[in-house]
Amino acid sequence: MTDPTAIDHNAAELIATALLGRTPKDAERPWQLVAFPRGWLIAEDSADDARGAATHIIETTGKVVRFPSSVPPGRIMESYPALVSRGRMVTLPE
Secondary structure, three states: OOOOOOOOOOOOHHHHHHHHHHOOOOOOOOOOOOOOOOEEEEEEEOOOOOOOOEEEEEEEOEEEEEEEOOHHHHHHHHHHHHHHOEEEEEEEOO
């Protein structure tokens, strides 16, 4: 059964656009959403070295959680319930 309060991919994309201040098809810094059971990971495409960058997750509830670079994105997606306490809730810009 689907959770009626869960957001969909389109809503997650709007949240990510507000958070990042740019669309997924931005010419200089594009990004995409990578779906996993608890939500979407914002994967930023970067020609620059992205080491040290934080990872943002948009949960199916619409909540955004930021993880430090010390937590690998793959591990976040595989073990989200065990790692969510290592992240911090993000407040979206108005």
